[in-house]
Amino acid sequence: MMANTVRNGDIPRPRRILIIDDDVPLSRLFRLRLQDAAGYEVRVENSGLAGLASVAEFEPDLIVLDVVMPGMSGREVAAVLGADPVLRKIPILFVTAFAPDGPPDSWDAKLDGHPRFIKPFGIAKVVAAIDAMTAGPPGGS
Amino acid sequence: MSLSAVSSTSVARILILESRAAETQRVESELKHAEAGCECRHAWTLAGLRDVLDGFEPDLVIAGELPPPFTALDALRELQERCPAAAFILVAGAADEGYALACMRAGAQEYVLDDNVPELLQVVRRTLASRVTDPEIRVVGLVQAAKLESIKRLAAGVAHEVKNPLTVVVLGVEYLRKHLPAGVHEAQEVLDDMDAAAQRANQVIQGLLDFSSPCAAHREECGLDEIIDRALGVLERNLSTCEIRVEKRLPANMPRMALDAGRIEQAFVHVFRNAIQAMDRGGVLTITAGVQPMGPPAAGDRSAGSPVCEESAVLVQIEDTGSGIPEAILARIFEPFFSTQHTGHGTGLGLTLTKKIVDLHGGLIRVRNREGRGVRVSLLLPVGKIAP
Numbered sequence: 001m002m003a004n005t006v007r008n009g010d011i012p013r014p015r016r017i018l019i020i021d022d023d024v025p026l027s028r029l030f031r032l033r034l035q036d037a038a039g040y041e042v043r044v045e046n047s048g049l050a051g052l053a054s055v056a057e058f059e060p061d062l063i064v065l066d067v068v069m070p071g072m073s074g075r076e077v078a079a080v081l082g083a084d085p086v087l088r089k090i091p092i093l094f095v096t097a098f099a100p101d102g103p104p105d106s107w108d109a110k111l112d113g114h115p116r117f118i119k120p121f122g123i124a125k126v127v128a129a130i131d132a133m134t135a136g137p138p139g140g141s
Numbered sequence: 142m143s144l145s146a147v148s149s150t151s152v153a154r155i156l157i158l159e160s161r162a163a164e165t166q167r168v169e170s171e172l173k174h175a176e177a178g179c180e181c182r183h184a185w186t187l188a189g190l191r192d193v194l195d196g197f198e199p200d201l202v203i204a205g206e207l208p209p210p211f212t213a214l215d216a217l218r219e220l221q222e223r224c225p226a227a228a229f230i231l232v233a234g235a236a237d238e239g240y241a242l243a244c245m246r247a248g249a250q251e252y253v254l255d256d257n258v259p260e261l262l263q264v265v266r267r268t269l270a271s272r273v274t275d276p277e278i279r280v281v282g283l284v285q286a287a288k289l290e291s292i293k294r295l296a297a298g299v300a301h302e303v304k305n306p307l308t309v310v311v312l313g314v315e316y317l318r319k320h321l322p323a324g325v326h327e328a329q330e331v332l333d334d335m336d337a338a339a340q341r342a343n344q345v346i347q348g349l350l351d352f353s354s355p356c357a358a359h360r361e362e363c364g365l366d367e368i369i370d371r372a373l374g375v376l377e378r379n380l381s382t383c384e385i386r387v388e389k390r391l392p393a394n395m396p397r398m399a400l401d402a403g404r405i406e407q408a409f410v411h412v413f414r415n416a417i418q419a420m421d422r423g424g425v426l427t428i429t430a431g432v433q434p435m436g437p438p439a440a441g442d443r444s445a446g447s448p449v450c451e452e453s454a455v456l457v458q459i460e461d462t463g464s465g466i467p468e469a470i471l472a473r474i475f476e477p478f479f480s481t482q483h484t485g486h487g488t489g490l491g492l493t494l495t496k497k498i499v500d501l502h503g504g505l506i507r508v509r510n511r512e513g514r515g516v517r518v519s520l521l522l523p524v525g526k527i528a529p
Contacts, residue, residue: 023305029312036319068301097304098297098350120308120343123315 015134018060019044020051020077021095022069030064033123038130048072052080060090061134064126067096067111075112091133093126095119153179153269156193156227158216159205160185168203168258175262187211187219194223201268203261205232213244221248228268232261239433239456242505242521254509260468267472289477293353300346300353307346310339348490351407351497352477358401358501362527365455366391368402369428372409376417384423391430396453399525400502408498411491412459412518419463419516427460432524454504457520465510474508 017040021027024046031042043058045051049072055063063081067074074094081087094116109116115129155172159165169181182197184190185207202220204213213231220227231252233241241252250268253261314336321328373380373387380387416426432453466474473479475496480489492508499506504522511517 023309026305026309026312029309029316032316033312036316097308098301119304120311120339122311 014039014041015061015130016041016043016058017062017064017130018042018051018054018058019064020046020048020069020074021064021066022046023066034127034130037123038127040130048074048077051077055081055087055090062091062093062130064093064095064130065114067094067116068098078112078114093117093129093133095121095126153201154197154199155179155181155265156190156197156199156202157181157183157205158185158190158202158207158213159183160208161206164205168205168261171258171262172265175266185211187215190216190219191223194219198224199227201228201230201265203230203232203265213240213249214247217244217247217249230261230264230268238458238507238519239431239454239521242456242507242519243433243454245505245507246503246521252507263468292477296349297353300350303342303346307339307343310335314339348494351494352490358404360399360401360525362397363400363402365395365398365400365405365430365457365522368400368406369409369457372406372413375406375410376413379414379417380426383417383421385417385420385426386424387426387428389428391428392432394432395430395455396432396524397527398455398522399527400522401498404498404501405522408495408520409459411495412520415491416459416461416463416516416518419461419465424462424515428457429460430455430457432456453524454521455524457522459518459520460511461515463515465514466508466516468510471508471510 015038017034019027019030019034019042021030021044027044027046031044034040034042043054043060045054048069051063051065052072065074065077074096078092078094081090081092092114094111094114095118096111096116097119109118115133117126117129157165157168159168165183169183172179172181182193182199184193199220202216204216207213207216213233217229220229228251229244229249231241231244231249233244233252233254238252238254241249241254245252251264253264314332318329318332321332369389369391373389413426420426433456474492476489477493478489479493496506499520499522502522502525504520506521507519509517509519
């Protein structure tokens with residue numbers, strides 16, 4: 001499937017980040033900041049379903065996923081991806097406004113096995129996490 | 142509420158445990174004088190206590206000085222077995238605050254320091270009032286608990302809704318800062334102010350979330366000394382602006398502890414911030430600590446140093462030289478949203494959260510006015526089990 005698709009030879013390309021968050025102004029600024037700060041290629045989808053539909057075509061190196069969304073929640077999106085033998089390899093970074101359990105913020109805080117950050121956050125922290133989670137050449141091996 | 146109102150159907154029954162006859166008489170006459178007749182009994186030995194309990198069911202027990210080997214904790218245990226409904230108030234010397242806190246942990250309701258009779262009377266009144274079984278008052282308590290639950294749900298909902306817009310502000314400020322032409326200093330300052338404001342708003346929101354969510358302690362091995370230093374570091378600017386001198390006196394042999402370092406730091410920040418606000422024209426913030434046994438000391442052996450073990454605790458005392466807390470307010474300081482600060486200086490959640498964090502660690506917190514001047518906050522934190 002798509003994650004195994006042969007890339008355009010060895011030509012390096014920027015990392016592709018897919019943001020799935022229902023908050024439109026937030027995800028717009030988030031995209032601008034990620035492009036600004038790290039030169040990523042960023043796409044935004046504002047619902048879980050649209051996000052899932054985008055994965056196949058956009059082939060992201062990492063998905064930034066909001067947790068609480070109307071309709072399909074971020075955790076449901078992650079569960080669908082996790083059930084696919086290929087898509088499950090795409091790292092997920094949860095971002096959430098509310099973490100009822102666990103420490104308020106720390107590097108090892110996890111939600112369903114994926115790292116999670118609590119809003120609000122500065123972009124440097126997110127970029128560092130994305131770089132750590134997508135270590136290696138863009139597009140994966 | 143007066144004693145007479147509390148005991149409208151029956152007279153309050155008070156048992157005084159005290160070996161000094163004059164002290165017993167003084168307390169008893171003050172109690173009887175304070176608004177209403179109450180029925181008093183006394184004892185100063187375990188055998189005497191057992192005799193009294195054969196024919197007398199106290200609502201409240203006041204434990205003062207007792208002859209060794211009989212201790213207040215022995216009395217507390219006997220009462221918990223024979224008469225579990227009785228409230229227990231300890232009167233202890235100032236040097237015995239750690240022991241008093243250990244008694245509280247064992248189930249005592251309150252303690253009073255230094256034979257302070259007016260304070261004792263207040264505590265007696267408060268304790269009896271909180272034990273009223275009048276159905277009407279019980280309903281009021283339930284309604285208040287239900288209200289608090291609604292407030293918690295509301296707080297969590299609001300906090301969640303506000304965090305997304307706050308993220309837009311934080312990221313937006315970052316974006317503008319980068320794209321603003323160089324040399325526009327005033328605009329950069331405006332952005333700095335906006336950033337600081339967003340962070341402050343986030344602190345308030347985070348406080349609401351911490352208050353409204355059940356939380357668990359994530360314990361790890363850490364040193365209290367470092368945690369206190371980090372908390373002081375957070376408030377460094379406030380300390381220097383208010384010209385406050387910090388005197389930290391921690392013994393060199395402090396044990397490593399199993400604590401949720403982040404939350405304990407947060408607790409210290411709240412306590413220090415209150416102290417700083419009470420000394421906005423300068424003063425001294427004194428932090429002392431010592432190890433002490435968490436449970437009861439060996440009978441008649443309170444002075445001998447006990448070895449540090451799992452049941453040890455650290456007593457941290459934080460003293461300021463500010464204006465103190467009016468007695469009427471002292472009873473309410475742990476209530477959520479109760480604040481004496483001006484708008485913008487406090488959410489009224491600082492001490493509520495501090496208590497929640499301390500409770501989470503099985504510890505205790507007490508806030509008292511110091512004799513003379515200022516406030517002393519005593520925190521008793523169990524050392525905890527450190528995983529090998």
